Amino acid sequence: MTTKELSSLYHLPFFTLLQKSRAVHEAHWPGDEIQLCTLLSIKTGGCSEDCSYCAQSARYSSGVEAERLMPKCDILERARAARDNGSTRFCMGAAWKGVRSGTKRFDEVLGIVREVADLGMEVCTTLGELGPEEAVQLKEAGVTAYNHNIDTSPEHYKTIVTSHSFQDRLDTIRNVQDAGMSLCCGGILGLGETVDDRLHMLEILSNFNPPPESVPINKLMPMPGTPLAGAAPVDTFDVARTIACARIAIPGAKIRLSAGRTELSEEAQTLCFFAGANSIFYGDKLLTAANPRAEQDLALLAKLGMRPQSPDRSRPAPAVAPERPLSPQPA
Ligand code: SAM
Ligand code: DTB
Ligand code: SF4
Numbered sequence: 001m002t003t004k005e006l007s008s009l010y011h012l013p014f015f016t017l018l019q020k021s022r023a024v025h026e027a028h029w030p031g032d033e034i035q036l037c038t039l040l041s042i043k044t045g046g047c048s049e050d051c052s053y054c055a056q057s058a059r060y061s062s063g064v065e066a067e068r069l070m071p072k073c074d075i076l077e078r079a080r081a082a083r084d085n086g087s088t089r090f091c092m093g094a095a096w097k098g099v100r101s102g103t104k105r106f107d108e109v110l111g112i113v114r115e116v117a118d119l120g121m122e123v124c125t126t127l128g129e130l131g132p133e134e135a136v137q138l139k140e141a142g143v144t145a146y147n148h149n150i151d152t153s154p155e156h157y158k159t160i161v162t163s164h165s166f167q168d169r170l171d172t173i174r175n176v177q178d179a180g181m182s183l184c185c186g187g188i189l190g191l192g193e194t195v196d197d198r199l200h201m202l203e204i205l206s207n208f209n210p211p212p213e214s215v216p217i218n219k220l221m222p223m224p225g226t227p228l229a230g231a232a233p234v235d236t237f238d239v240a241r242t243i244a245c246a247r248i249a250i251p252g253a254k255i256r257l258s259a260g261r262t263e264l265s266e267e268a269q270t271l272c273f274f275a276g277a278n279s280i281f282y283g284d285k286l287l288t289a290a291n292p293r294a295e296q297d298l299a300l301l302a303k304l305g306m307r308p309q310s311p312d313r314s315r316p317a318p319a320v321a322p323e324r325p326l327s328p329q330p331a
Pocket of ligand 1: 053054055056093094095096097126127128147148149151186187188218219220221222223259260287
């Protein structure tokens, strides 16, 4: 879809837009299902890049300390716990510019991926830039989806990041898709962008071939010490309108209401689910920032009569039945 077409949708009366996005949602997805993804930062902080929203950049005094790659046994413990708590996707993030084939740290990551893949969840990684070779190796090790966001429009990207380019992001995305991994690609709202920047981002996402399998929509969590620490919060109705446009533009993608849910009331999150979001990060922590407590999320889903989505059929089923009752699990 073009930015112009998306703009006509975005500016419709709110209920008209939501009626349209809901109809698209119901034609493509069960209306009462939500994907639960667990996120783990396997390598935190100390990143060379200057993304002005990110607490993990070494260039800002955000209070996040640089850590080493987590040991494999600790990662596996967290992955098992995520599976036992009903997550069907486990996403491992690393604060790196990128990874290179043949290096010790990439070999370590491949070993971790192989063992996490054996647990039966969908395995997602987000490790920064990938060349064609690295992408193939990750796919062969068992990565099902790779997260690499374009974050905003190409025009606005230059004002947010200078240490790599929008084209660098597109090159990695091409390598991910050529290697046969699903693409998880979305962006952030609240970087000082215009509505047209958001819609241009959606136009680009909708034109990927194939379109992304999932689209994270993050609401900026202003991080102390970063250039965007004082950014104005995005209005909830703008978040919902953007999600509705994403649902219409990329009907087959899971739209993930990602960072920033701690600043959205239960009612605001419900509005976003109605508009077309059908996935969340589940668990008390994102990478460095807070997320709603798992018990709180399960209680909200129970109130709404929603249930966790089954994993991708092309992957083995998780050990925990997706129909399990929506109640907090004992620790
Ligand atoms: N280093 C890798 C990369 O840049 O792709 C992976 C990790 S990076 C933290 C993943 C994504 O998290 C970013 O592209 C951005 O969309 C999101 N993100 C990071 N910090 C955020 C913040 N403060 N608020 C909202 N989203 C954020
Ligand atoms: C995505 O789009 N959002 C997640 C995931 N992909 C890796 C990360 C959110 C990070 C929020 C800020 C933090 O925890 O530092
Ligand atoms: Fe590094 Fe990714 Fe953060 Fe940018 S968003 S500073 S690449 S961890």
